[in-house]
Amino acid sequence: MPTPLPEREAPTHILVVEDEPSLCQLLVNNLSFEGYSVAAAGDGGPALAAHAAHRADLIVLDLMLPQMDGFEVLRNLREARDEVPVLMLTARGEESDRLQGLSLGADDYMVKPFSLLELVARVKAILRRTRAVDRPPLLRSGPFRFDLPRLEARWEGRILDLTPREFRLLEILITHPGRTHSRKELLQLAWEPDARPSARTVDVHIANLRRKLGEDQDSAWITTVGGEGYRWVTPVEPLSD
Numbered sequence: 630m631p632t633p634l635p636e637r638e639a640p641t642h643i644l645v646v647e648d649e650p651s652l653c654q655l656l657v658n659n660l661s662f663e664g665y666s667v668a669a670a671g672d673g674g675p676a677l678a679a680h681a682a683h684r685a686d687l688i689v690l691d692l693m694l695p696q697m698d699g700f701e702v703l704r705n706l707r708e709a710r711d712e713v714p715v716l717m718l719t720a721r722g723e724e725s726d727r728l729q730g731l732s733l734g735a736d737d738y739m740v741k742p743f744s745l746l747e748l749v750a751r752v753k754a755i756l757r758r759t760r761a762v763d764r765p766p767l768l769r770s771g772p773f774r775f776d777l778p779r780l781e782a783r784w785e786g787r788i789l790d791l792t793p794r795e796f797r798l799l800e801i802l803i804t805h806p807g808r809t810h811s812r813k814e815l816l817q818l819a820w821e822p823d824a825r826p827s828a829r830t831v832d833v834h835i836a837n838l839r840r841k842l843g844e845d846q847d848s849a850w851i852t853t854v855g856g857e858g859y860r861w862v863t864p865v866e867p868l869s870d
């Protein structure tokens with residue numbers, strides 16, 4: 630009998646990216662007070678690293694940052710097809726910046742100085758809006774359960790120890806069951822645009838993934854399709870939470 634999933638609800642995680650320490654602290658304090666788990670970064674690079682290590686449900690992103698600005702952070706996220714909601718903070722009079730931010734896929738923006746109460750209200754509104762539409766359900770396939778927002782895959786209740794890249798590959802396959810993905814396609818979807826290795830690297834990651842999924846002669850979850858690519862064959866169905 631598979632062990633049932635524990636009934637736990639991780640707090641919504643927010644990443645605050647702001648280089649002005651006093652404002653950053655104020656944002657962290659206010660959002661923590663609302664019951665969110667909050668992380669902070671003072672520049673774009675550390676922000677992307679923090680998000681990769683612990684995926685945020687929403688990012689409050691200041692536009693002007695010391696080394697990598699908010700636009701660059703947003704561009705990086707969207708190019709990697711990461712649709713994490715982003716609330717941009719801009720300085721007064723940066724109308725063209727606001728438009729650029731929205732065109733790059735920011736969900737909302739606020740002009741400094743802003744009221745903290747309003748910021749909290751906007752955060753809640755964005756989370757409500759995006760949760761209702763895009764929050765992917767829990768999925769089940771064979772003996773596996775997948776929680777995409779939490780990057781968790783379980784095999785009969787046990788959490789699999791996957792790297793973020795392996796999880797990303799798995800996510801691509803299970804969200805399109807029965808469809809063959811070429812190596813090139815997987816490279817484009819699972820690797821950053823400026824860090825794409827060879828197709829052989831995809832094979833290596835898929836081999837590791839298969840091993841962690843416990844594949845053997847009797848159970849093959851990922852099918853190799855001739856010289857073409859890979860596909861997930863077992864039906865995938867939503868699991869209501």
Ligand code: CA
Nearest residue numbers: 648691693694
């Ligand atoms: Ca700033």
